[in-house]
Amino acid sequence: MTSPDFSIKPPSVEEQADALEAGRLLFAGECKFFYAAQRLDQLPEPDLPEIAFAGRSNVGKSSLINALTGHKALARASSEPGRTKQLNFFALADRLTLVDMPGYGYAKAAKEVKEDWQGLMFDFLRGRPTLRRVVLLLDARVEIKQNDVEAMKLLNRAAVIFQLVLTKCDAPKPPKLAAKLAEVEGLAKLYAAAFPVVAATSSGTGFGIPELRASLAELAL
Template identity: 75%
Template sequence: MGPWIPGPFSWSPTLNDLEAGRLLFARECRFFHGAQRLDHLPEPGLPEVAFAGRSNVGKSSLVNALTGRRTLARASNQPGRTQQLNFFDLGSRLVLVDMPGYGYAQAAQQVKEDWQGLMFEFLRGRPTLRRVVLLLDARIEIKQSDLTVIDLLDRAAVTYQLVVTKIDSVKPPALERKLAEVSALARRHPAAHMEVHATSAETGTGIPELRAALAELALP
């Protein structure tokens, strides 16, 4: 599909795509499970989309914006410390998985160690996991911790999609450079989805398009 932001950074869904996304994310979304160990994971069932990103990247805000609920996903009081997978049922058609933030005042090696356990095994072995949405902050440079997680996603052979957050906080020229950088990063990694989404949970920019993209992964 063609770009909706000038340049080959994202895609332009049809009106039908946008409506499908709107209807899906208008459904009830409820928390139903939290897991801190592999043997505590819920039984695989619905298709799953997992959300990952550095602490303070705006992951909780994005999940809340997608679902139209202000407090569905809550930020941890200790950024980068909560090692739990939180599962949300979206209208019995799709499961949203909120992964713990990473890289808060941590070296890349520490991120790797934290994610080598539950996180990596979940990514590698979950048969219903359709995609990981990996968030990158438009305001700051791509960190080594982001590249470390991308490497882990490549190793886990999981399809992932790069989503730029907080685009309302940067000027258009800087945003265009950021999107070009992220798009180039996606092209270097075979497991990365080629479509890069630019979003703002504050203004709602890009939210309908991301809903439409994720709706394609849900049950009919």
Template identity: 70%
Template sequence: MTGLADARDDDERAQALEEGRLLFCRPCNFFYAAQSIDQLPEANLPEVAFCGRSNVGKSSLTNALTGQNALARVSHTPGRTKQLNFFNLGDRLVLVDMPGYGYAQAAKSVKEDWQGLMFNFLRGRPTLRRVVLLLDARIETKASDHAAMKLLTDAAVTFQIVLTKADDVKPGPLARRQDDVQALVKKYTAAHPMVITTSSQDGTGMPELRAELAALAAD
């Protein structure tokens, strides 16, 4: 299938958007949680993992993408999730919710455990097609975000930056943030060139992100 980044004309773009819509109309269900590498489920379907700083809106994005308000738990305590959560999307794609990083109050040992678990997962998962790296549109890119990009690049895993919470930013600052992130993409060899701006509140960018992920799904 063709994703938006590969669409050459309006017809291909419309087709990609429709394939994304159809994929995310399918049932999406939680089926597994793993707290260590030796607990991972069998790798049968293509996988897309979502990662980002704690409180970046990862759970809200997952819920908005799938149209299921309670699929992923929206925690009021940043950094609470410490496991990999797996969701089956219509037996065609697995969505992996990775633990948040960068929570200031997390113990050093917890941060080191996160790096170890994530790196081992990223390096050793043959069905992992892409990591969706979420950045908050309202604030500058943090040191922990740069560390995550380096980790992804070192693991030789393609990652695509998605800006979240765009509804809470005025057009001028949002445009500057988009320009900054687009420039950032060029610094990392593992970064996908297409940056998608989203809002879980008003649906901005959801069709485009669905289309990109549908291009990675099993036929």
């Protein structure tokens, strides 16, 4: 697999400010649910650039999507983690589509549910022409799980650019957060498809949310 070209010179202060404002304006636009699919033959026709959000069950995926879009309940967590299998599509300002993927790694989920998730995820990722990036969430409070590593390998095999994003970064003390960030940055270097910038966020405090918005806004129409 050919590695993506990420050799971009660091932006100036003015460029950073412009990017933050572009991200703020985009994610302040109307965001609404418009489609759900449980099988590949149910997917909506490819249209706007898509960003998919993936991660272990209870990693804070719904909370991050809500924080990015400024909604309290746009994305909702399942009452039975690990059992939701559908892909939920949200249109953002008619410029970008956000895709909320099923969570993985829930210990009590049935084997067939886990297998269905892996098959659905991989087939969607490798075959979706409008998919621009996968945001793969990792909980800053806990160690990296084997199924997180497997998800990274799956994404790498699918040749889809993915960005590692730490959630719940308000919980660890600064030294532990710095160590976790360094660990995850090291992981990103192992995969050709990994976006080089690891984002640290907190949906509760808003930490890192403007910067992530700015990064994702670069993919919009």
